[in-house]
Amino acid sequence: MKLHEYETKELFSKYGVKIPPGIVARTPEEVYNAAREIGTPVVLKAQVVVAGRGKAGGVKVANTPEEALELSRKMFGMEIKGLTVKKLYVTKYIEVEREMYLSLIIDRATRRYLFLASPTGGVDIEEIAKANPEKIKKIYVDPFVGVREYHIRSIASWLGFRPDAPQWRQVASVVSAMYKIMVDYDAELVESNPLAVTKDGDVIPLDARAIVDDNALFKHSDLAKALEEDPRDVTEFESWARKVGFHYVELDGDIGIIGNGAGLTMSTMDLVYHFGGRPANFLDIGGGASREVVREAVKVLLNHPRVRVIFVNIFGGITRADEVAQGIREALAGGGKPIVVRIKGTNEELGRKILAEIGVPLFEEAEEAAKKAVELAL
Secondary structure (H helix, E strand, C coil): CEECHHHHHHHHHHCCCCCCCEEEECCHHHHHHHHHHHCCCEEEEECCCCCCCCCCCCEEEECCHHHHHHHHHHHCCCEECCEECCCEEEEECCCEEEEEEEEEEEECCCCEEEEEEECCCCCCHHHHHHHCHHHCEEEEECCCCCCCHHHHHHHHHHCCCCCCCHHHHHHHHHHHHHHHHHHHCCEEEEEEEEEEEECCCCEEECCCEEEECHHHHHHCHHHHHHHHHCCCCCCHHHHHHHHHCCEEEECCCCEEEEECCHHHHHHHHHHHHHCCCCECEEEECCCCCCHHHHHHHHHHHHHCCCCCEEEEEEEECCCCHHHHHHHHHHHCCCCCCCEEEEEEECCHHHHHHHHHHCCCCECCCHHHHHHHHHHHHC
């Protein structure tokens, strides 16, 4: 789950880090009221979970509430890297002396947390990393030890601060907060770019983002609820699939794919490509899927406007063919789209009988079924 900037900043604030005043707005009128409450100038920041918002026109400065109102009318509804802007974060404009970069990730190769720090940050951090990799320092943290003073000393000194400088304690606060967010929220990334030194000499995260492991959302009901209300970078159908509990990835074709197991689902997609078709999705119902899961999987594709035909390819072990067939029958009860089914394994004959009752043939070979699906999609 990718957190919006305002959500990440709320976490920073929760752990004691100073952040600029900000208000989330969902309408131009709310932007106007926020600008009046905060005091201009303000920055309007599109809340989409992608990098490079500034270059795409998703960050604007307004000098009056009226200007904020007019700018927001143009920003709401705009597309940034395929995502529609539905929320703006109105924050106080901060004069900056210097921009830095600080992030915390998981280094799976060493099984440790890894801070990446650079005294130079901002929108071109990727270019800096490529052209001047020596400007980025790596500081590893053993999860059994946690963040210690020597980690903070290494990061703060690299960013250009002396131990007797007032900013030293502020950097320490940011480092500690990042680590706590990482651990407490099962995050994969916590980042501030830029981490800025203001004209007043404060160190504050001007921008912030975080990514939380989806598998840990059951422990964080507040985040799970936020994701349900705002799917972020997932489509309507990916959100639907997530609620039901199967793995779904949107593609750009017109043949809906359902399989059980990532390997079989991928090979099913390859077969469709081989015969000249284009998969509309990757949908893995997993092992031992019930008829309810199968029914919802089929319904997702029945409701997808781009899907012209559905191809179900199941190799039943703990996944029973009769359960799959029953799920298909329930999904098609109200009519639907052409469907091609190949099921092998447990209770195969019973599954064949169930599908025959509703006029759906069961194919013996995956290649034959894939070829038929492509023909029906033409």
